[in-house]
Amino acid sequence: MSTIVLLLAFLFPGDEAVHVDLNTVDFDNRVIPVLTKAGCNTGACHGAAVGRGGFRLSLYGGDPHFDFRSIVLELEGRRVNLSQPGKSLLVLKPTESIEHGGGTRLEYEGTDANLLTKWIAQGTPRIQKERLIEFRVSPDVHVAARIGAELQLKATARFTQGAVIDVTQWTVFTPEDTAAVVIDSQTAQAKLLRRGRHIVVARYLDQVVPIEIFVPVSDAVIDLADAPRHNFIDHEVLGLLSTLRIPVSQQANDLTFLRRVTLDLTGRLPTVDAIGEFVTASDRRQRTELIDRLLSSAEFSEYWTLQIARLLRIRSQPQDARGAFAYHKWLKKQISDGVPYDEFTREILTATGDTHEVGPANFYRTVGGARQQAEFTSELFMGNRLRCANCHNHPLDRWTQDDYHGLAAIFAKLESGRVIKVKRVGEVVHPRTGTAAIPRIPGEKFLDSGSDGREAFAEWLTSQDNPYFAKAIVNRLWKFMMGRGLVEPTDDLRATNPATHPALLTQLADDFVQHRYNLRHTLRRIALSAAYGRSPQMLSGNRADKRFYSHALRRPLQPEVLADAVSDITGIADQYGDATPGTRAVALFDANIKSDALDILGRCARTESCEAADQTGGGLTRKLHLFNGEFINRRNADPDSRLGKLIAAGRTPEEIVKSFYRLALSRNCTQRELAFWNEQVAAAIDSEQRQDVLEDFVWSLLTCREFVTNH
Amino acid sequence: MGLLQNLAYSMVPWQFAWTGLVSCACLVLLPVTSGAADPPVTAIAFAPDGESVVLASQAGLSVHDWPDLNTVRQLSTTIVNIHDMEFSPDGGSLAVAGGTPAESGKAQIFAWPDGTSSCELQGHDDSVLAIAWKDDSSIATASLDHDIVVWDVTTRQPSERLKGHSRGVSDLCFLNGYDLLVSSGLDQNLRVWKTESGKVIRTLNNHTKEVYGLALRPATLGIPMIASVSNDRTVRLWQPTIGRMVRFAQLNAIPLAAAWLADGSQVAVAATDGYVRLIDPDTVEVLETIPAVSGWAYSLAVHPGDGSLLVGGRSGQLKRIIIESSRR
Incomplete structure (x- = not known):
């Protein structure tokens, strides 16, 4: 009766030959999905790195070979009972026929439990009749008509033998926000409970795909046809805002735009002269000219050297600042000269030599060890977190342990002291095999173990069709300018985090x-x-929007920018370690240089990624120091300060107030503000008290939200 | 002239094709069930007189004549999964250990040679992985419930419960002249216990993964030596009385079971690649790598008379390996 189809099935090394017929249960394609659907191999259960209850499975079934070993071979095969299959631990535990910490995961004598029993009765063969080549969900994008709507999800899989199978029953659908989308695990029916954009991750075997679901923020349709569109960015941004029915704020006024773009491109506040020039004419061409002028300025190079230096985590080594100096100097030249990003990335990745002389070679002194280098490199240049694949295949991405340890193996051949050079030997141990990992370009191909693989890696990474490299950096540039990445976090680009x-x-x-x-x-x-040029003033309909760019987001000034701004406004420069007096904070080459000011403002030490630190804006410490500390008060009280000089020069309080508003906030003070400060000054009984009031005025400007943020 | 000799047993065709790679092999498929696949042979114990061998699997206990391995009889047991067996020092009893996974662990004592069940020792919450006689009236069981229990066989009552391993205990052996018990655990450690007090006197923690088994070197001059096998792919040699790891051999497969040749000159190790390796304890050199079974080789025993190795593996596979007398 049975048809022998042995040749059509994949057998695995070390397994005995088995008779395979159409009824033979396919371990990889049938048994594993049952365990995944039941939640047995999640990180909270047996998929944890140390397993649970002495039983360990690969996370989400990412390594069927390992799972087969755990289930069938370990502990003398105690988890399966070949003589009495129904008495197997593998069946008794999930059906909770005996005590099970995870509760009832499978129905007793249900379809799934019976499948496990059948597989055991067949002698626990390890076969894979065919391989999955495509996994699809339907719909993959859905716009709901209203909140509370329901949606039937469906999943199909295409295998090597051509069959397309409905695998909805075996697919795990996981909403990113379980309060927004609720999915019946048996029927795959989704109910949409919150407005906004929601992601559901669908998992079958080793593949995961996202489902995007939109529930409009408002029931009323909005028309954005008249909203300004300056380039392709606006078409995309407005398209999504229309779908979500979120109105857009007006374009920012000229002075707001001037302050914003000057800070973003040069890290400085606009000068009084720049403000004067900009307000005389107001059209788009003028904004274009301003942007071009800023982009070609020396200040741009200085400031964007800092930004890339933060990404590269340039910092001095213990007792050795010369490497950081060389690295920073080299980077600044790349930025000043407009060297293409791919070119200087290649130079970084393939660098060797004395780090005191060869700036980019310091890249290999940034983190310790080949594995850390692989993590750093992938997060920086690919925007991908390979680190998950250290212990197990990445559960939400394509990366395998071979990819992680293979990339680490490329860097293992480097000797990373002061002089970076390629060693003849150097390896990392692959934890799964216990042997040396083979150098590998992640997701692509293995490399010759004997050669320096960095050249091949750099070539692949910076090739035009590389799917990660360009996206990783433009996403960061977008975040820098807009306050939020198109993908967040910026080092976590993957299909399931769209x-x-x-x-x-x-x-x-x-x-x-x-x-x-x-x-x-x-x-x-x-x-x-136009998206960048929008006003930060919110409308009632877009107040809750933090992700779709319907209005400009307020962003805390980076510590270096704020420190320089305070120095510029007060007229008292800070001293940074042994740097040349007058050196601006954004121009410092060493992130570890001694500076109390930068410490209290929450500078990033660059021992880890600085991107998370940028979100916090320095936190409570920064606020307390701004409010009560010496950082501002000491300079205000200095007779050589800008305030002191203006008072000494006999400027009236009103002139002083107007001047500081322009300098600090890049705008004129309003009549109401002016009247308030005039009233305060008028209440002073003598010149000393008047000076106190003016010091308080400057203090209030430098601590207000309008000053400490870019908006 | 090779060091190994071979005998041929009846083989089903596909097994023959496999073993054809190794001309010196003698392999049998133990017919223990009528199902689609036979369960693995998890324990082997030679009768003291060497005339028969007892084999254990999920299918139960069977006695086979030696060296032909014809089934002589079945022993009736209440243990679902059997993991270990050992004959008593006087040869009058066979202790069998195992349990019902995740529910209970127990030992059953059979009178030998008649094979009648004389008693059951119950007191574990999970399967017993190992059993070892201290003397003819005292025995210890090691369980996945993390405990070791020392039993008075006469009263069938536990005399001591030794707690210390943080995960399941995989194997045991007594150093009787020293009043010591050595245990190995899935917590990566070996522990040395004072049997009289039940206290741990030292923990040997050089293994970096689970320790699966122990084998005590037959009495030789000098300090007692134990071999341990571990998921970290090493075979480590210890002098537990002084707490010293003497040396270790690194293998390219995971060793699962170990047994010393009768003269203590070599330790044989069965591994996940189905091979048996003979290791020189003085140099930790692998002297021979012998194909034994297909897939994991779980059990291993040395014949008390002719020095043969008998290896048990998946699907009821058994292989006898004859060691040349000069190497025994």
């Missing part, structure tokens, strides 16, 4: 590549968009 605007990310990346990886070009593209 961009809020996937097409926009792709277009930005393509545009970046087409313009020869020119950082200035992409920054210019973003700065010229």
Whole structure:
């Protein structure tokens, strides 16, 4: 009766030959999905790194070989009973026929439990009749008509033998926000409980795909046809806002725009002269000219050297600042000269030599060890967290342990003291095999173990069709300018963490590549968009929006920028370690240079990624020091300060107030503000008290939200 | 002339094709069930007179004549999964250990040679993985419930419960002249216990993964030596009385069971690749790598008379390996 189909099945090394017929249960494609669907191999259960209750499975079934070993072979095969299959631990535990910490996961004598029993009765063969080549969900994008709507999800899988099978029953659907989307695990029926954009991750075997669901924020349709559209960015941003029915704020006024773009491109406040020039004319061409002028300025190079230095985590080594100096100097030249991002990335990745002389070679002194280097490199240049694949195949991405340890093996050949050089030997042990990992370009191919694989890796990484490199950097540039990445976190680009605007990310990346990886070009593209130029003033309909760019987001000034701004406004420069007096904080080459001011403002030490630190704005410490500390008060009281000099020069309080408003907030003070400060000054009984009031005035300006944020 | 000799047993065709790679092999498929696949042979114990061998699997206990391995009889047991067996020092009893996974662990004592069940020792919450006689009236069981229990066989009552391993206890052996018990655990440690007090006197923690088994070197001059096998792919040699790890051999497969040749000159190790390796304890050199079974080789025993190795593996596989007399 049975048809022998042995040749059509995949057998695995070390397994005995088995008779395979159409009824033989396919371990990889049938048994594993049962365990995944039941939640047995999640991180909270047996998929944890140390397993649970002495039983360990690979996370989400990512390693069937390991799972087979755990289930069938370990502990003398105690988890399966070949003589009495129904008495197997593998069946008794999940059906809670005996005590099970995880409760009832499978129905007793239900379809899934019976499948496990059948497989055991067949002698626990390890076969894979065919391989999964495509997993799809339907719908993959859905716009709901209203809150409370229901949606039937469906999943199909295509295998090597051509069959397309409905695998909805075996697919795990996991909403990103379980309060927003509730899914019946038996029927795959989703109910949408919150407005906004929601992601559901669908998992079958080793594949995961996202489902995007939109529930409009308002029931009333909005018309954004008249909203300004300056380039492709606006088409994408407004398209999604229309879908979500979120209104857009007006364009920011000229002075707000001037302050914003000047801070973003140069890390400085606009000068009084710049303000005067900008307000005389107001049209788009003037904004374009301003942006171009800022992009070509020396201040841009200085400031964007800092930004890339933060990404590269440039900092001095213990008792050795010369490497950081060389690295920073080299980087500044790349930025000043407009060297394409791919070119200087290649130079970084392939660098060798004395780190005191060869700046980019310091890249290999940034983190310790080959594995950390692989993590750092992938997060920085690919925007991908390979680190998850250290212990197990990445549960939400394509990365395997071979990829992680293979990339680490490339860096293992480097000797990373002061002089970076390639060693003849050097390896990392693959934890699964216990042997040396083979160098590998992640997700692509293995490399010759004997050679320096960095050249091949750099070539692959910076090739035009690399799917990660350009997206990783344009997403960071977008975040820098807009306050939120299209993908967050910026080092976690993956299919299951899709961009809020996937097409926009792709277009930005393509545009970046087409313009020869020119950082200035992409920054210019973003700065010229109407999305960038929007006002921070919110409307009632977009107040809750933090992700779709319906209004400008307020962003805390980076510690270095704030420190320089306070120095500029007060007229008293800070001293940073042994740097040349007058050196601006944004120009410092060493993130570890002694500076109480930068410490209290919450500078990033660059021992880890600085991107998370940017979100916090320095926290409570920074606020307390701004309010009560010496950081501002000491300078205000200095007779050589800007305030002291203005008073000494006989300027009236009103002139002083107006002057500081322009300097600090890049705008004129309002009549109401002016009247308030005049009233305060008038209440002073003598010149000493009047000076106190003016010091308080400057203090209040430098601590107000309008000053300490870019908006 | 090779060091190994071979005997041929009847083989089903596909097994023959496999073993054809190793001309010196003698392999049998133990017909223990009528199902689609036979369970693995998890324990082997040679009768003291060497005339027969007892084999254990999920299918139960069977006695086979030696060296032909014809089934002589079945022993009726209440243990679902059997993991270990050992004959008493006087040869009058066979202790069998195992349990019902995740529910209970127990030992059953059979009178030998008649094979009648004389008593059951119940007191574990999970399967017993190992059993060892201290003397003819005292025995210890090691369980996945993390405990070791020392039993008075006469009263069938536990005399001591030794707690210390943080995970399941995988194997045991007594150093009787020293009043010591050595245990190995899935917590990566070996522990040395004072049997009289039941206290741990030292923990040997060089293994980096689970320790699966122990084998006490037959009495030789000098300090007692134990071999341990671990998921970290090492075989480590210890002098537990002084707490010293003497040396270790690194293998390219995971060793699962170990047994010393009768003269203590070599330790044989069965591994997940189905091979048996003979290791020189003085140099930790692997002297021979012998194909034994397909897949994991779980059990291993040395014949008390002719020095043969008998290896048990998946699907009821058994292999006899004859060691040349000069190497025994």
